[in-house]
Amino acid sequence: MTSTAQRTDAERFGDILAVQRAAYLRDGAPSLAQRRSDLKKLKTALIAHRGAIEDAINTDFGNRSRHETAMMEVTGVVQGIDYLDRRLRRFMRPSHRHIAPYMRLGSNRVEYQPLGVVGVISPWNYPVNLSLMPVITAIAAGNRVMLKPSKLVPATNAVLASLLSQTFPTDQVTIVDGDGSAFSSLPFDHLVFTGSTAVGRSVMKAASEHLVPVTLELGGKSPAILAKGNIKDQAVSDIVFGKLLSGGQTCIAPDYALVHESDVDAFLASYDRLVKAAYPDGPTSKDYTSIVNDKEHQNLVALIEDARAHGAQIIEVGHRPGDASRRPHTLAPTVVLGVTDDMRIAHEEIFGPILPIFAYGHIDDAIDYVNARPRPLALYYFGANDTDRRKVLDQTTSGNVTINGTIMHVGQDDLPFGGVGASGMGKYHGIEGFRTLSHPKGIYTQGRFNSMRLMHAPFGKTADTVLNFLLR
Incomplete structure (x- = not known):
């Protein structure tokens, strides 16, 4: 025994x-x-x-x-x-x-x-x-x-x-x-x-x-799409919130941002400024979350180094990003530009405070980029209630969507929550x-009279009449 x-x-x-x-x-x-x-x-x-x-x-x-x-x-x-x-x-x-x-x-x-x-x-x-x-x-x-x-x-x-x-x-x-x-x-x-x-x-x-x-x-790679010219503080602040909440360790965090090619510089400047506002003491701020352990921290560092080795531009943002090394398994908020498909960061869910930025020329290009990848758990769209927004909603498939915000759809108890596909x-x-x-x-409760009883064997003319009626 x-x-x-x-x-x-x-x-x-x-x-x-x-x-x-x-x-x-x-x-x-x-x-x-x-x-x-x-x-x-x-x-x-x-x-x-x-x-x-x-x-x-x-x-x-x-x-x-x-x-x-x-x-x-x-x-x-x-x-x-x-x-x-x-x-x-x-x-x-x-x-x-x-x-x-x-x-x-x-x-x-x-x-x-x-x-x-x-x-x-x-x-x-x-x-x-x-x-x-x-x-x-x-x-x-x-x-x-x-x-x-x-x-x-x-x-x-x-x-x-x-x-x-x-x-x-x-x-x-x-x-x-x-x-x-x-x-x-x-x-x-x-x-x-x-x-x-x-x-x-x-x-x-x-x-x-x-x-x-x-x-x-x-999980997966949930995109945040910003309409052309929509680099507003409210929009970028919501992306900062969604990306850096719990150090980016959120399954519905915006994994990457799709920004119009004419707005990339403005978005980067705004993102850096609003990260500084959210975490005035940089990555050692009491409100800034560490990565859960050394193994997960090293996985994120490896994603960054792989992107760097393949030619990406790595930009640490916020106040004193170098202070991250003063706290165990902590990673500074980081932006990655120039991501290509041969980089791990283009395909793997990030699960950390790293935001790749992809430039697009037309909203159709952004939609095509999303649709070329596994269906995400969440999708975020920032822009007016216009044909571009409708096009994104109609032509992409994701678990859920938040418009002009991030994360908070998970707190809407009357909405179903879950993914689709991968x-x-x-x-x-x-x-x-x-x-x-x-x-x-x-549960079917049969009434006192049921015309289908006319269909019990032995079959005859009555059965033919009922079948002809049902199949008319």
Whole structure:
């Protein structure tokens, strides 16, 4: 018999899944009141742990603004809970559907049933938000949840484990650590993964062994397109915000900027000035986030050096960029000009404070550049409500779009969030998230009279008459 110390991750995870599934089968779907109560308990615990969360994330990153953490991690989840709480009755209500004309005395409806046990694999870059947003969506849909967060943020994971264990029994919501491959191979009723496209492929492959449906929230190179002549402080400030939020370690950060060829110099000057305004102490500002660890920092340095070796112009911006070396795994805000397709930075998701700038001559050129690459998780367009804007919206495909801003579409709880193609599949947030983690069970109730009974064997003239009527 295997001892406790020798138990594999797959065995541990399997036992927890079995306990949760048995509890679901025993207790059935939770009521509206129970789901609301669970969401409110989690909200209370999250607010109570706010300080611990801010401290833990700061520890894991080396430096991260408590304001960024409160805004993007805690507030995002609290607002998501409030949204679900207010709309859950409507989401759970059965929807009545059209009945076939020859069965008029019957009725059709769809009831939204919990799936059972949902697995969640979350990343390190927003370790609270991207862990708990799928969790609260699963709870709202009436499921039980197993959460496996990234091992790169141990201090945050410890706070999450304490928060969740104080709020829920382990047969309802539990957090685990261990092998991600073993976790993604479990026979969940649904699996939500947030992370890189490369890892997403392996997660989907593992889940397919048990035909587990997956929601993949991936990433990619999200463009920011500035209309000709639109180098306004508001537009450039929003790009600074979106690019440098959490040190650029945001899956929907503007990965690169497409700027009209006549505006490149003006954009660069404005970007430098507004970076200085945002971070007056340069890369050692208390509000400027470090890269999460040395490995990720070195990956970003390698991207820059590869671009430099292939002829790109590397420009560090903001106050005293050289001070970045004074703080562990910190990278100064950097702009890259002259990027060509033989550079890694042209193809790999950057995930750091590096902004390549590409010049275009006509809006069609910008659209063609975007469409020649995998479909992005987000697209940002800055410009007037004119034919160029409409053309960008109609002729590009991305997970979501923000017009004249960056990032904030993720905070719109009533919008579905997710990617398309290489940037992901499936949606969560909004009613789409509730339905993703529910089973829409179609129910037909037969009326007292059903003309299709005339079609029972043995067949004869009556059957021919009915068929002729239906196929007229």
